[in-house]
Each structure stands twice: as structure tokens, then as C-alpha cells.
Amino acid sequence: MTTTTSPTRTLLSDGEAIEDLVRAEEGLISRRIYADPEILRLERERIFTKAWFFLGHESEIPEPGDLVTRVAGLDPVVLIRDDDGVVHAFLNSCRHRGMRVCRTDRENVSFLRCPYHGWAYRNDGSLMTAFGESHYGEGELEKEELGLIPVAQLDSYQGLIFATWDPEAPSLDEYLGNMKYYLDIIVGRTGGVEIVGTPQIWDVETSWKFATDNFTDNFHVFSAHHSLVELGMLPNNPDFASHGHMIVAEEGHILHLTAGAPTEEYELLGLPQDLRDKMPEHLSPEQVEMARKTAYSAGTVWPNFHWLQLMSSGTMGQPDVPFLNFRLEIPLSPTRTRMYSWLAVDKDASEEFRKATYETYVRTFGPAGIFDQDDMENWEDCTRASVGPAAQRYPLHHKMGIGRPVDTSWPGPGTAYEGAYGEMTHRSWYAAWRTFMTRTGNGDGSAAR
Amino acid sequence: MSATAQSGTPVLPHTELYGRVAEFYHHEAELLDSYRFADWVELFTEDVSYRMPVRTTQFLTDGLGFHEFDFFCDDHATLVTRVKRLETEFAWAETPPSRTRHFVSNLRVREDGDELFGQTNFMITRTRQDLDYQLFTGVRYDRLVRDGDGFRIRERQIHVDQTVITGTNLSVLF
Numbered sequence: 001m002t003t004t005t006s007p008t009r010t011l012l013s014d015g016e017a018i019e020d021l022v023r024a025e026e027g028l029i030s031r032r033i034y035a036d037p038e039i040l041r042l043e044r045e046r047i048f049t050k051a052w053f054f055l056g057h058e059s060e061i062p063e064p065g066d067l068v069t070r071v072a073g074l075d076p077v078v079l080i081r082d083d084d085g086v087v088h089a090f091l092n093s094c095r096h097r098g099m100r101v102c103r104t105d106r107e108n109v110s111f112l113r114c115p116y117h118g119w120a121y122r123n124d125g126s127l128m129t130a131f132g133e134s135h136y137g138e139g140e141l142e143k144e145e146l147g148l149i150p151v152a153q154l155d156s157y158q159g160l161i162f163a164t165w166d167p168e169a170p171s172l173d174e175y176l177g178n179m180k181y182y183l184d185i186i187v188g189r190t191g192g193v194e195i196v197g198t199p200q201i202w203d204v205e206t207s208w209k210f211a212t213d214n215f216t217d218n219f220h221v222f223s224a225h226h227s228l229v230e231l232g233m234l235p236n237n238p239d240f241a242s243h244g245h246m247i248v249a250e251e252g253h254i255l256h257l258t259a260g261a262p263t264e265e266y267e268l269l270g271l272p273q274d275l276r277d278k279m280p281e282h283l284s285p286e287q288v289e290m291a292r293k294t295a296y297s298a299g300t301v302w303p304n305f306h307w308l309q310l311m312s313s314g315t316m317g318q319p320d321v322p323f324l325n326f327r328l329e330i331p332l333s334p335t336r337t338r339m340y341s342w343l344a345v346d347k348d349a350s351e352e353f354r355k356a357t358y359e360t361y362v363r364t365f366g367p368a369g370i371f372d373q374d375d376m377e378n379w380e381d382c383t384r385a386s387v388g389p390a391a392q393r394y395p396l397h398h399k400m401g402i403g404r405p406v407d408t409s410w411p412g413p414g415t416a417y418e419g420a421y422g423e424m425t426h427r428s429w430y431a432a433w434r435t436f437m438t439r440t441g442n443g444d445g446s447a448a449r
Numbered sequence: 450m451s452a453t454a455q456s457g458t459p460v461l462p463h464t465e466l467y468g469r470v471a472e473f474y475h476h477e478a479e480l481l482d483s484y485r486f487a488d489w490v491e492l493f494t495e496d497v498s499y500r501m502p503v504r505t506t507q508f509l510t511d512g513l514g515f516h517e518f519d520f521f522c523d524d525h526a527t528l529v530t531r532v533k534r535l536e537t538e539f540a541w542a543e544t545p546p547s548r549t550r551h552f553v554s555n556l557r558v559r560e561d562g563d564e565l566f567g568q569t570n571f572m573i574t575r576t577r578q579d580l581d582y583q584l585f586t587g588v589r590y591d592r593l594v595r596d597g598d599g600f601r602i603r604e605r606q607i608h609v610d611q612t613v614i615t616g617t618n619l620s621v622l623f
Contacts, residue, residue, distance in 0.1 A: 105505040105514070105612065197518030198505055202614035226539035231530065315526045316533065338613065343518075363527055368501070368520045368619035370534055373542040376618040 010438040012038055018438050024431040027399030027423060031386035033433070034207035040334045047303055047436045048073035049165040052175050054305035054328055055079045055089055057344065058159040059194035065108040065123050071330045071338075072151055072163045078102045079161065082124040083110070087156070089163045090125045090148035101148065105198065112148075121148050158187040159194075160326075162305075178413035179253040179301060185287050186297055186309050186324070189269070190278040193324060193344040196358060200341045200366045206379035207386075208304065208331040209433075211339065214375055215298050215306040215327060216254050216425040218242065219400075224378055225371050231316050235261070242421040244294065245407065249414035252302030252432025254425035260295025260311060267292045270311040270322035272353050275346050286411050295322075300425075302432050304329045312371060314363020323361040335383050341366050398423040398430070450561065452590040452604040455568050457561025470558045470567055470593070473600050478551035481622055486532040489622070490525075494594060494603045499523040501607040501623060515608060520619055531622070542620035547577045549621050555588075565593040565600065571607075575621055583616035585609065589623065 009017040021030035033039050055070045056079050067080035069092060076092040078101070094101050094114040101112045101121060111128055113120040118131030125148040130141055151163035155172035157180060162172050169175065176183065187193055204211070214220065218241045221234070228234045244258035260266025268276045268291050279288050297309040306327040311320040328340040343361045345354055365372040385391060401422030410416035417424050450456050460467045473492075480489040493499065501521040505514035523531070534540045555570040573585040592604040607623045 104507050104511075107508065107511065198503060200503055200518065200520060200614075201612065202616070202618070204617055224541065227534045227537040227541075230537040230539060231533055233530075314530065315524075316530045318526070359522055362519050362522045366520065367614055367617075370531060373618035373620040374540065377541045380617060 018042075018434060022430045022434040022437075023395070024398075024427045024434060027397065027402050027427060028395040029398055029430055030392065030395050032392045034209050034383060035334055035387040035392070037334050040331060042437060043331070044074060046440060047433070050169060050436060050439075051166075051303050052153075052162040052164045052169065052172055052301075054301065054326070055161045055163055057193075057195045057326070057342070058087070058156060058161060059347075060106075060198075061087065063108065065110055066106070067102060067109060067123075068106045069102055069104070073165055074330065075165070076100070077151065077163070078112070078148070080109075080123055080125075082122070084124070086124070087154065087161065088123075088125055089151045089154050089161075090121075091151075093149070094119050095127070095146045095148070096130070125150060158183050159192055160187065160305075162301075176250075176253065176301065178249040179255075179299075181287070181413050182247065182249055182255050182299060183301075185283060185291055185294075186269075186299065186307050187344070188282055189271075189291065190275050190346040190348055191282050192347045194347050195326075196343045196345055196354070200339075202339050202367045203332065204337050204339055204376050204379060205335060206337050206376070206383045207335055208329040208337040210379040210382045211329045211337055211375075212300065212304055212306075212429065213426060214379060215308070216256065216300055216429060218256055218258060218296075218298070219421040220375075220378070224374050227374070228371065233313060233316060239421070241296065242419055244296075244420040245410065245416045245418060246401075246420060246422050246425050247410075247412065247414050247416045248425060248428040250302075251435065252429055253300065253414075254302075254428050255299030256297055256420050256425065257290055257294045258296040258298075258420040259293055265319070266295035266311065268294075269297070269309055270295055270320065271346075272350070274350060275348065275353070278348060290412065300429060302429065303436075308365070310365075312360060312364040314360055314370060321356045321360040323357045323365070325361060325365055335387065337379075339367075398426045402427075450564075450592070452566065452592040452606045455557070455559055455566040455590060457559035457564075457566060460558035460560050460565070462556075466560070466565075467556070467558050469598065470565065470600065471556050473593075474553045474556065474567065474569055478553050481551050482549050484535075484546060486535050486622070490528050490532045492600075492602055493525060493528060493605075494601045495525050497523075497525050497528070497602060498604045499528060499602075499607075500605070501609060501619075504609055504612050506612050513608075514612070520609070520614070521607070521623075540620075542618055545578070547575045547621060550574045563594065564603070565595070567591040567593055571623065573621060573623065575616065585611075585614075585616060585621065585623070587623075 053072050061081045064083045070079050077089045078092045079089050099114050099116040101114045111120050120128045122128050127143045127146045152165050152167040154163045221241050222238045247255050299307045308325040311322045313320050324344045326342040330338040407416045407418045502515040503518040507514040552572040553569045557568040559566040569589050575583045587609040590606040593600040
């Protein structure tokens with residue numbers, strides 16, 4: 001690796017440049033980015049306070065006063081609907097001593113009172129009362145300036161609520177760009193979805209980036225989930241998930257639209273007929289046609305929000321049922337990650353479909369799911385095998401399809417490639433990582449500090 | 450009556466019936482810890498409901514936080530599928546297998562007509578490869594039916610203590 005200092009390069013403490021760690025165009029990704037604490041220190045500032053992060057769905061807090069506690073980037077927040085119905089996200093930390101003001105996963109409140117000294121905030125974040133106010137002298141308690149700290153920007157698309165800590169970040173609309181077209185197909189297809197219950201949350205001993213990498217990766221399925229091939233629950237054909245398109249909607253915003261078996265059941269995301277009938281009301285004919293050819297879709301809104309629109313079965317011999325799963329990874333350390341997983345269902349879904357999609361998701365995905373549990377095994381052992389100094393000399397290989405031409409006939413926005421096995425979307429994700437990590441590059445090694 | 454109701458007349462520890470239920474649970478733990486999963490699944494009735502709800506942190510006045518979602522919502526055919534999967538060579542989450550130890554304690558038994566209710570605390574330790582211990586704890590509420598001198602589980606509700614599972618995945622059985 002080069003150690004040449006150049007004003008356009010972003011150098012780590014040992015002189016290695018981030019530009020050399022992620023050679024996305026060549027499909028070579030240094031293992032150092034997965035396991036080096038210095039990298040996470042930089043990611044804290046350059047990604048986790050700059051990008052837009054998924055907090056939850058509007059349906060999780062339908063009533064005034066409803067709140068859920070979530071993480072925006074790396075910081076704990078309260079996602080709350082105020083008495084006027086306006087949604088806010090505040091740092092979950094009292095302005096006085098920093099105590100967590102909300103210590104449950106969800107509740108309904110008219111105000112939040114800090115347990116420590118009793119400071120109380122309205123559900124719009126404003127400071128209502130500080131205990132013992134009479135003991136403050138003139139000008140010592142600036143109540144109007146001491147509301148809970150809001151995220152810099154908060155917005156939603158198709159009910160998905162995102163936040164950023166960067167006041168200079170582009171609006172969510174601009175940030176999503178072409179990705180909105182595909183979010184419409186997946187999330188907006190029947191006029192809206194809602195979250196079922198509460199997310200499953202679990203910790204995995206992995207770099208967050210190995211998990212993220214896996215959510216744009218079709219060709220692991222035959223090997224990683226081979227137990228289900230053995231049981232006849234996946235086709236015994238290594239190419240079964242290779243048909244469809246890989247799309248780079250924007251740098252880092254990536255997706256697969258993957259064809260299933262050539263039968264009607266696997267068209268239109270596998271949805272039941274009553275939901276299929278609603279799709280033309282909410283999608284363009286072009287979008288409906290894309291959905292018609294799609295049984296499975298995985299997408300990533302840069303950096304760490306994913307959808308999985310899949311069809312599977314938790315029981316041998318039973319037909320596949322579709323489900324829509326939202327995923328998020330939050331790094332706790334370079335090698336430890338908190339996973340969030342939500343099930344969403346169409347607002348207009350029948351009771352019968354709600355039950356079927358629920359059982360299918362719970363049995364096949366999430367930490368106990370017979371598909372998902374093997375993924376965690378891979379992420380953990382990828383991480384463990386990448387922390388050593390010798391391993392870090394050898395980059396990982398993301399070259400599949402590097403010479404494949406763009407499908408210029410693709411009618412949708414973004415850049416599309418034919419087929420669903422390839423690493424174009426991986427390379428785009430890593431290119432976006434490099435863009436964020438080097439955007440404030442200074443080339444003098446101070447990236448390390 | 451759901452398994453969590455644990456209704457009926459208490460069966461006291463010095464009785465023969467309590468001893469047989471205790472032996473049933475010790476036998477079950479041994480089956481799980483010695484990879485005899487096909488024998489384990491035989492302990493459930495054909496109409497079994499096997500559930501592990503997700504726990505959330507809530508104020509006690511809002512309930513125990515167990516009502517919103519599941520980690521497991523299996524029926525008999527799904528449990529059989531899990532076991533068949535473990536018997537393939539490709540269930541990577543358990544290939545090579547975890548070493549588990551199921552500790553089952555605090556047994557309470559109630560008799561309600563033909564059915565019995567069994568409540569047990571569990572502590573499951575798990576290690577894999579060269580890795581540190583993982584720990585799963587909680588309480589199981591079972592509804593049992595008699596099967597000759599033994600029992601079968603018609604309903605199991607597994608209440609885990611953690612809101613965030615810290616064990617990689619839930620490829621172990623409870």
C-alpha cells in the first residue's frame with residue numbers, strides 16, 4: 001500500500017489512505033475497514049452524524065404521546081408524536097446531567113420526566129419544569145433554550161421515518177433520489193404498510209459492514225442456506241436466484257429485483273390476489289411490470305437500512321408466503337453490532353394474510369428464523385477471521401460482474417444490470433462508504449484524530 | 450386455558466406425580482443437550498403451540514411487555530422442520546454443533562382435570578467453537594397432557610428475560 005502524502009487523500013494514523021482501503025472500482029476491499037477501531041472512530045463522525053438513518057415507521061406511534069426509543073446513527077433517541085400529532089426525534093438525554101429521560105422501549109406520555117433531578121419535558125421536547133426552580137437565580141435557568149435536543153433533520157417517505165444529525169445534509173427527498181421510485185414499488189405498492197408489533201433486537205459479534213454487505217447478496221443463498229435446499233424448501237439449482245436485475249439507484253442506494261419460479265405465485269411479490277388488485281392504483285404500469293417479474297427483493301438505503309421482500313416457508317412441504325422485513329444495523333464496537341428487524345404488512349391486508357405472513361417471517365427470519373440464523377454465523381466468522389494483522393494484508397474479493405455492461409433498456413431510474421448474481425451493488429455501497437469517509441479528508445494524517 | 454394461566458390444584462413436591470413431571474423435564478433437558486432432537490420433538494403433541502414472545506421494557510403498569518411479537522411461533526410441523534434442518538450437514542448455525550447445557554429449576558406443577566401445568570425456570574449455557582459462553586434465561590409455562598406414565602407438551606410459552614438477545618441467534622431450542 002502506498003504511503004505517499006497527497007492533499008487529496010485521507011490518511012490514517014499509520015499513513016495508509018482510506019482511498020486505498022476501498023478500491024471499489026477494482027472490487028478489492030481491505031479487511032481493515034471491518035475490524036480496525038480507528039475506522040469506527042472515523043465512521044462515528046463521517047457517517048453516523050452525516051447520513052440519514054431509519055428510526056421507525058409512522059404506524060409505530062399512531063397516537064399523540066406515543067413514543068418508541070430508537071438509535072439515530074449511534075445516538076439514542078426518543079421518537080415521539082406530540083399532542084398536535086407532529087413527530088419529533090430527540091436525543092434521549094436530559095439537558096441537565098445527561099440522564100436518559102425515557103427508559104422503556106415504548107409508552108404513551110404527555111411529558112417525560114427525568115428520574116435524576118426531575119426536569120420534565122413536554123412531548124414536543126420543550127422544558128416544562130426544572131425541579132427546584134426557585135433556587136435558580138436570575139438568568140441561571142434558560143428554560144426556553146433547554147428543550148430536549150432534536151435531530152438536525154427529520155422526515156419520512158412512505159411512512160418510513162429517517163433522521164440525520166447534519167443540518168447541512170441534503171433533504172431526505174434529495175438524499176433518496178431515485179430510490180423513491182423503488183421504495184414506492186416495495187413499500188407503497190398497495191397504498192401503505194404498517195409495522196406488526198415491535199422489532200426483534202439482538203446483538204451479533206460482527207462488523208456492521210459484514211451484515212450490510214449480506215443484504216445486497218443473492219448468491220450466498222444456495223450455500224449459506226443449503227440446509228433448506230436439502231429439505232426441499234429452496235430449489236436445488238445453484239442459479240435459482242440469479243434472474244432479475246441489480247440496480248444502483250444512487251451511489252450506495254442499491255437493490256435487487258429477483259425473479260422466482262416461472263409461475264403466477266411468484267409474480268407481483270407473491271402477494272395475495274386482493275393486494276395484487278390494488279397495485280395499479282398506486283404504481284405506474286412500468287412499476288407494476290417490474291413487480292410482476294419480482295418474487296424477491298433486497299434493498300439498502302445507504303448506509304444501514306434494508307428491506308427484504310421475500311417468499312419462504314417455515315414448514316417443509318408448505319407453499320411459500322411473502323413477507324416484508326425492514327432491517328437496521330447499529331455498530332456497538334468494530335466487531336459487535338445490534339440488529340433490528342421489523343415485519344411490515346400492507347394496511348389493507350386480510351386477517352388471513354396477516355397470520356400467514358407473520359408466521360412465515362417469524363419462522364424463517366429474525367434470530368430464530370431457519371434462514372436468518374445461518375447468516376449471523378457467517379458474519380461473525382467473517383469478522384473473526386479478519387481482525388488479524390496478516391489477514392488485513394489481503395483484501396476481500398468483490399469482482400463479480402465488474403465487466404458486465406449496463407442494461408440500457410432498463411425503464412426505471414438509476415443504473416441497472418441484468419441478472420441477480422453480481423457484486424455491482426456491493427461495489428456501489430463501498431464506493432458510498434469511501435465518499436462519506438473521505439469527504440472531509442485533509443490528507444495530513446489528522447483523519448486519525 | 451393458556452399455558453401462562455397455570456390454573457388448577459397445586460401438586461406438591463413430595464408427591465409421586467411431581468416427581469414424574471420433574472423427571473420429564475430432566476429427560477427433556479438431556480435430550481436437547483445430547484443432540485437427540487428427533488426424540489425431543491416426540492415430547493410434543495401434534496397440536497402443539499410453541500412460542501417465545503419478544504420482551505420489551507415497559508412500566509409494570511403497562512404489563513410485562515410480552516404481547517407484541519414473537520421470536521418463535523411454531524407448530525408441530527415447524528418444530529419437525531427445525532429438527533430435520535439440524536440433521537442436515539448444512540445448518541451452519543449449529544454445524545459444528547454448539548455445546549449447550551439446559552438447567553431447569555423452580556418447578557411448579559398444577560393439575561387441572563386431564564391437563565397439567567408445568568412452570569420451570571431455565572438457564573441455558575451455550576458455547577461454540579472456541580468462543581465464550583452465551584446465556585439464555587427465563588421461565589417456561591407449559592400445558593401438559595398425560596401420555597401413559599409420561600407426558601406430552603401441548604403448549605409452551607417461553608418468556609425470556611432479555612429484551613435484546615445477546616446470543617448471536619436463537620438456533621438453540623428451549
